[in-house]
Amino acid sequence: MTTDTTGTAARDGDPRPGAPADSPFVRACRREPVPHTPVWFMRQAGRSLPEYREIRANVGMLESCRRPDLVAEITLQPVRRHGVDAAILFSDIVVPVAAAGVDLDIVAGTGPVVSEPVRTAEDVERIRPIGRDDVAYVDEAVRLLVAELGATPLIGFAGAPFTLASYLVEGGPSRTHAKTKALMYGQPELWHALCARLAEVTLSFLRVQIEAGVSAVQLFDSWAGALSEADYRRYVLPHSATVLSGLADAGVPRIHFGVGTAELLGAMGEAGADVVGVDWRTPLDVATRRIGLHRAVQGNLDPTVLLAPWSVVETEVRRIVEQGRAAPGHVFNLGHGVLPETDPEVLTRVVALVHEVSARRAEQG
Numbered sequence: 001m002t003t004d005t006t007g008t009a010a011r012d013g014d015p016r017p018g019a020p021a022d023s024p025f026v027r028a029c030r031r032e033p034v035p036h037t038p039v040w041f042m043r044q045a046g047r048s049l050p051e052y053r054e055i056r057a058n059v060g061m062l063e064s065c066r067r068p069d070l071v072a073e074i075t076l077q078p079v080r081r082h083g084v085d086a087a088i089l090f091s092d093i094v095v096p097v098a099a100a101g102v103d104l105d106i107v108a109g110t111g112p113v114v115s116e117p118v119r120t121a122e123d124v125e126r127i128r129p130i131g132r133d134d135v136a137y138v139d140e141a142v143r144l145l146v147a148e149l150g151a152t153p154l155i156g157f158a159g160a161p162f163t164l165a166s167y168l169v170e171g172g173p174s175r176t177h178a179k180t181k182a183l184m185y186g187q188p189e190l191w192h193a194l195c196a197r198l199a200e201v202t203l204s205f206l207r208v209q210i211e212a213g214v215s216a217v218q219l220f221d222s223w224a225g226a227l228s229e230a231d232y233r234r235y236v237l238p239h240s241a242t243v244l245s246g247l248a249d250a251g252v253p254r255i256h257f258g259v260g261t262a263e264l265l266g267a268m269g270e271a272g273a274d275v276v277g278v279d280w281r282t283p284l285d286v287a288t289r290r291i292g293l294h295r296a297v298q299g300n301l302d303p304t305v306l307l308a309p310w311s312v313v314e315t316e317v318r319r320i321v322e323q324g325r326a327a328p329g330h331v332f333n334l335g336h337g338v339l340p341e342t343d344p345e346v347l348t349r350v351v352a353l354v355h356e357v358s359a360r361r362a363e364q365g
Helices: 024-029 050-056 061-065 068-082 095-099 121-125 132-149 161-170 178-186 188-212 229-245 262-270 284-291 303-307 310-324 344-364
Strands: 009-011 104-107 111-114 154-159 216-220 254-257 275-277 296-301 330-334
Touching: 024 216, 024 330, 050 068, 061 068, 061 095, 061 104, 068 132, 068 344, 095 132, 095 188, 111 161, 121 188, 132 154, 132 188, 154 188, 161 178, 161 188, 161 229, 178 188, 188 216, 188 229, 216 229, 229 254, 229 262, 262 275, 262 284, 284 296, 284 310, 296 303, 296 310, 303 310, 303 344, 310 330, 310 344
Parallel strands: 154 216, 216 254, 254 275, 275 296, 296 330
Antiparallel strands: 104 111
């Protein structure tokens, strides 16, 4: 008798029917047969939902991420409304670095802002390791959610070392990542020390979530597309691999995602992913050839398509479902996050359409 990470007993490593580990989402991540293509949306719990805006009124982002009851409610909102195949923990990629001692805030309309950007070895040393007690609110929120979600899997997540480093070095969001690249090229030893420290923090943060019961994890390297493949392999891949390979024994699928990463897809898979997220710029059948048939894909509807008339949305959804058939496993998602101005009803209709179209395909073989 073994126990899967969702707490549902399984024999010979096979999850019991009806458990999150036997859900269409987890099965697709593992490249196993599914009754329909599973769907979830990045930023599905967020500003597109009026109930989210209401519950977040007058509550700062970091504070909301540290209140387990609020985290649980916000995470559940899109599951109730849209009928998605997976929930994703409501949090932010800078939560673990804040827990590691970095003085930062998430400013509305701007994003993470770091009071003292990382510039020296001493700055790196001030980023301390974290454990469960440092993010006990995340552990509590995951446990609340796993109990509430039942058979619906919960996705945990964290920011990848490069993307976290870019915020810490720049002091906030950047379009050019000029300071980040200057440090990376000009002081490679310091760069690798910073990323190694962030990899340690990220790995610990994900392990807390896994031990609390998430069914999968996603590593967001949102800004890795700013790099060439050569630079990615030299300066980034080793640290992302530290995180992803460090979870190889955790028993949950590992998803790796970035924006503008068409030329990096193969390398991102090599970092240790079971699933590679693809933004809207690369067709899924093309992406599959780059990633290989030993990994599933996730994506990749352009978020702005959701603002178009339904006839356009339907055509694009059907195209992506069809292109996803080239992969050994496909999780339908957007190529980036849901835009705040998106009509929630459109998201609900997309979920139903993907289920309908892909279920028919599955029946046809």
